[in-house]
Amino acid sequence: MIQTYSLRIMEDIMNRIIAIAIATSASVLAIGQASAQDQPFSGARVGVEGGWSRLGGGDHRGSDGFTYGASLGYDVASGPVRFGPEVKVSDSTQKHCRLHPVGGPTARICQRSDRDLYVGLRLGYVASPQLLVFGLGGYTNARFSDRYRDLTVGPVRNLDVARDIGGFRLGGGAEYAVTSQIYLTGAYQYSGWKHKAWRRHVHQNQVLAGVGYRF
Numbered sequence: 691m692i693q694t695y696s697l698r699i700m701e702d703i704m705n706r707i708i709a710i711a712i713a714t715s716a717s718v719l720a721i722g723q724a725s726a727q728d729q730p731f732s733g734a735r736v737g738v739e740g741g742w743s744r745l746g747g748g749d750h751r752g753s754d755g756f757t758y759g760a761s762l763g764y765d766v767a768s769g770p771v772r773f774g775p776e777v778k779v780s781d782s783t784q785k786h787c788r789l790h791p792v793g794g795p796t797a798r799i800c801q802r803s804d805r806d807l808y809v810g811l812r813l814g815y816v817a818s819p820q821l822l823v824f825g826l827g828g829y830t831n832a833r834f835s836d837r838y839r840d841l842t843v844g845p846v847r848n849l850d851v852a853r854d855i856g857g858f859r860l861g862g863g864a865e866y867a868v869t870s871q872i873y874l875t876g877a878y879q880y881s882g883w884k885h886k887a888w889r890r891h892v893h894q895n896q897v898l899a900g901v902g903y904r905f
Contacts, residue, residue, distance in 0.1 A: 730867060731814065731822045732767040736760070737875065737902025745784050745803050747892045755784030755803065757896055763812060770816040776826065778808040797838070803894070804833040804852070806881075808859055822865040830859045830881050834892070857883035863898075875900040 743757035759780025765772045787800040810828015817823055831854055838849040863877025879896040 729767040732765050734764050734905045739898045739900030741898035743896045745894045753786035755782050757782040772814040776812045780806045800837045806832045820867045825862040827860045831856050855883045871904045
């Protein structure tokens with residue numbers, strides 16, 4: 691009898707502990723959600739983007755293309771200011787082909803812009819509960835490929851050369867919150883690279899639009 695009574699007391703205590711734990715977890719979750727709502731444009735985010743891109747300078751004559759990629763970032767809130775790291779991976783359809791001045795009459799060289807890896811910082815200002823304006827800057831490592839093709843003499847001669855070159859990127863844009871988690875972005879980016887094989891700096895202008903998700 692005493693043992694049964696003790697078991698009932700233990701069950702009651704365990705039920706109370708479970709109820710308290712559930713209530714505490716719900717309260718913490720509600721506080722976290724309220725905090726996120728009080729601090730828009732903060733926390734981790736992922737997104738995809740695409741748009742127009744133009745490459746020029748050096749031996750690369752002006753060529754237009756479509757660029758596309760993904761981004762990952764984290765924004766820290768300090769009053770109306772937002773700042774944090776950002777990582778981007780992108781690729782491009784840019785390609786420019788022309789006759790090669792040294793080869794034969796059928797010799798051609800095609801220059802293209804390939805994958806691009808970017809690491810930088812983003813600094814923004816909350817203009818309204820749904821609008822963030824920002825600037826960005828950082829390091830970019832881009833791959834540039836040259837393909838030489840000559841049909842003049844004997845078998846086809848192909849020569850592929852790829853260079854991974856480090857440079858810088860600056861830009862700015864805006865982010866619009868469709869909901870507390872879904873957002874749209876628009877941005878302009880300028881990138882520059884220099885290599886000893888080029889006579890001048892190579893630069894790139896990009897106008898991008900994207901969509902993302904905040905955690």
